[in-house]
Amino acid sequence: MLGGQTPECEICGKKADTVYEINFEGTRILVCERDARGREVINTFGPKSKEERSVEARTRPQMQEELVENFGEKIRNAREAIGLPLRVLAERISEKESTLTRIEKQETLPNEKTRQKLEKELGIRLLSKLSEGKQFVAQKKNEPFTIGDFTKKDDKDGE
Numbered sequence: 001m002l003g004g005q006t007p008e009c010e011i012c013g014k015k016a017d018t019v020y021e022i023n024f025e026g027t028r029i030l031v032c033e034r035d036a037r038g039r040e041v042i043n044t045f046g047p048k049s050k051e052e053r054s055v056e057a058r059t060r061p062q063m064q065e066e067l068v069e070n071f072g073e074k075i076r077n078a079r080e081a082i083g084l085p086l087r088v089l090a091e092r093i094s095e096k097e098s099t100l101t102r103i104e105k106q107e108t109l110p111n112e113k114t115r116q117k118l119e120k121e122l123g124i125r126l127l128s129k130l131s132e133g134k135q136f137v138a139q140k141k142n143e144p145f146t147i148g149d150f151t152k153k154d155d156k157d158g159e
Helices: 050-059 071-081 086-092 097-104 112-122
Strands: 019-024 027-031 041-045 065-067 127-129
Touching: 071 097, 071 112, 086 097, 086 112, 097 112
Parallel strands: none
Antiparallel strands: 019 027, 019 041, 065 127
8 A cells, every 4th residue: 555545557547456656658657467567667566564665665776767768769770770670589589579569669668678688689778867857756755656746847946
């Protein structure tokens, strides 16, 4: 539970004991297990003891990089530049061709392992430094994140 309430999936609205933080079209949101499938999970929130959450918070590395915005195009361009058919790339990195097709079309995010294999095989970098506007801090401890926590504020007076 987050903030004493059963969290809801921000895509389908389903209440879930365990929710997953994902990057959805450039915005981090909390989703149910079904809506997290095929996407890179940044964090998991679920029924854990306070001790487990405390240890996890102390040992979890701070995210300093994110997937580049045009990752699908970058993958496709690198693959085509070396004349590598998608089928062959899939075989070389032990991934399904359909998965790579969805990644190239940016219909799904590559998981960490797939991203690393793609970078190594194609000689590209798919991560970039987080921009200052995309970094965020929760306002209150033990409060659930909202979409507002993840959006950049544009007003100049700092509100």
